[in-house]
Amino acid sequence: MEIDKIDQIIDKHNGEASSLLQIMLDIQSENSWLPKEALGRVSEKLNVPLNRIQHIATFYKAFSLVPKGRHKVHICVGTACHVRGATRILDTVEEATGIKPGETDLDMKFSLETVNCLGCCALGPVMEVNGKVHGKMSPVKTSQALKTYE
Amino acid sequence: MARLNTPEELLTFRQEILSRRDPNNPCISICAGAGCVASGADEVIEAFGREIEKQGLAATVTTKGTGCPGFCERGPVVVIYPEEICYLQVKAEDVPEIIEKTIKEKKVIDRLLFEDPATGEKAVKESDISFYKAQERTVLCNNIKIDSKSIDDYISLGGYSALAKALGGMSDLEVLEEVKKSNLRGRGGAGFPAGRKWEGSRNAPEPIKYVIVNADEGDPGAFMDRALLEGNPHSILEGLIIGGYAIASHEGYFYVRQEYPLAVENIHLAIKQAEAYGLLGENILGSGFDFKVVVHQGAGAFVCGESTALMTSLEGRAGEPRPKYVRSNIKGLWNRPSVLNNVETWANVPLIINKGADWFTSVGTDSSKGTKIFSLVGKITNTGLVEVPMGMSLRDIIYKIGGGIPEGKKFKAVQTGGPSGGCIPENLLDLQVGFDELTKAGSMMGSGGMIVMDEDTCMVDVARYFINFLTDESCGKCVPCREGLRQMHRILTNITRGKGKKGDIEILEELSETAVEASLCALGKSAPNPFLSTLKYFRDEYEAHINENRCPALSCKELIAFCIDPEKCTACGMCRKKCPVEAIDGEKKIIHIIDQEKCTRCGTCFEVCPAKFGAVTKISGEPVPDPVPEGERTITKKSRKESK
């Protein structure tokens, strides 16, 4: 990621240390992950020690320290979806993609995450791919849906 | 658009807006909340736009994408004003017909109406629908009427009149006294009296104070705050400014979870709009009161919903809670007096100022005043958001409003309060919702999540599920929570896998005591609640898992087996075709058999076996019957007649 872009984001938040999370969120959404160099630059410009940035980057699950795949698969494991069988959907996705939540496959095709409640409980169990919500999933519908992504 | 410099100018402006709108002209509200959008609401909104253009009706017919009205099970929801006609599960293909029949010919389309499952009666108006009848939607009622991106819509419905009243006609102390008198208790879970919290901050000597909106709704299965944030952001903003005025704070924060991008967007927009109108910023409505608001996004941590962790996160740190020996309304954000309240709490404030504390206290019970929004989800017919007066029974909410359990299944428990709460069994369904009754039964009302469970839900698995959730969401700082949950999770997982041992329950109880007594924050202290409440009411399930390797709900994968009843199998082949791991052996007229070694217990065969045969059974705690010997697998008319 270019240093200029990172500096722009930092300046947008007036270079304040209390906006550290907001700055990192902006970098994350711009780049889809947080490269080490970006974190180093943030540490330097905000005068915040790297160990604090390290803690924040791993404490908060919105951040990723590794590149993500082309298709971001989110399986809702909120209580309502869980009660409606989300575990089976997750099992199916793990089997079909070969990865577990938090991982990206070697082809950088799919990144899998579990999320807690997308607010679509009436459609549970729910799978979200690239922001699009697929509702009322079953193991069969799940494998079929995944096959449609290149 | 000119700044509104006085309360009178706001009044005039409101009248102007209303005069520009003919109340007899049709106005079509389409819910644009997350649930309806997932069911295709965006396409419906587009279709309406196109059709109205096509028909040349744009001058008299308006459409708007609105906030969530709560009936998520039947979305996309469309309400047509002024008649208040409510259409459910609307598809883009229905739009031309709606324009033709309902808008132009003023006729109602029967098939899109709500039909009462008990009586078969159709309901035309939104207020006639049984789902809504028993509700009291004081806070949520405007969601379906407001274009969530329009401040004018909010103002036209009386928005910001409470702020004008407070700044123009009440002293800050009077505002505080009114909120105290209303007995408004926090809607985020703890239920602390808001007025008392505000007073503590107001009286603290430090001059710089903060008011904070906790919009980090993290309880899985709860989306009440989301509906308010996305659908009616100004109502929360107005409450926040009034709160700032009451305690002499000039800086407010919204902490919104980043998993709600639409909420973040709408809050930012609402703030910009309010600033443009002079309802935020310097010298609001000419009162001399300055107030500004900053929005911070969460970054994916449930613990940041805890007030001290949220403040630590606002300071740009990892969200680790602080001990509450010094209350955060005295020393909170940056060690300054900080009033933190939940979204729903703030949304109630303008109503209290406008209609008065006496109005507010006329609803609810002695200790719990006002209404509460619940997200009624899980194994329930009418999934969605419901708002009811405090004091309504769980039974009424689940059956009168929720429509009971679908598919003829039996109710088992309702989980309230999220990961800090517990499960309430059938015999306690007459308990009233409120801050105190549910707590006495071992649960709590919490922020409003209400997850209904039926006979197919394993209560041991429910406990394991919540503990698992918390092992990851705990900040990890203190031993009783981090290590206690680590071991509780191990033991509960073992129990659900048939590896439970005698003595496990006692160890879990010991760990629970330590977490409850010695954890640093409310997350740890309430973490054992789901386990303790399921143990209290469903101990037999724990004992069955441990002593008999049996899951009474037939749910825990390692403890169940699927098998095909040779008497009922007609070799239709459905199960064999759909089995994702090809574990079923059989052909036409040959009794099908499941290979237990290959079977992954996904349950597909159980679901696809046609109901008239019902040949696939689920068993637990007993050995799988020996398969039919090879020679006897052929189905003939004779073999069926004999077995009859």
Place this chain on the structure above:
Amino acid sequence: MSDIQFEIDGIKVAAKEGMTVLDAARQAGIHIPTLCHHEKLEPFGGCRICIVEVEVKGWTKLVVSCVYPVEKNIIVRTRSEKVDRIRKTIIELLMAHAPDSPDLVTLAKEYGAQRDRYEKDPSFCIHCGLCVRYCAEVTKKNAIGFVDRGINKEISFVPQIAAIECNDCKECFPLCPTSYLQAAFVLTQSLSFPSSS
């Protein structure tokens, strides 16, 4: 500043405002066990083993003495059935990580804790935080920090900083009750330190 008078284990003590119950107890020579406490560092409140009973206006509650501020007329009990039971569980939970830590072994004897009560965990860090906090507050190098959260929380050196600062310092090493710190350092040194070219 006026003295704040209260009672610990039946003994009358006097403390200054701003002190914690633990400070006051130490001043009076009364022993309360600790694992994450250090005189040079801000109180952490992580291990919870310094938990005590405090009676205020007839109500008894459990508080963590290293962070609880002194209050007039409170009655503090450093030992009771409940306090001992909780301390025992804390020790047993930590011994699932570091059963041979001398501090834990001594505490186990005192409280009757069983070394093998809980299933062992591969990491022998007990998260007292002494290393992280010492490096942040005393030497101010921030060469080591926490990462992640919940049951996945760990300590982690910042390789770029540790490579420059640690070999000449190592002041945190003797603080570690389990020697996990030293092990983590050696591992980081061999795997992650930037190469000297």
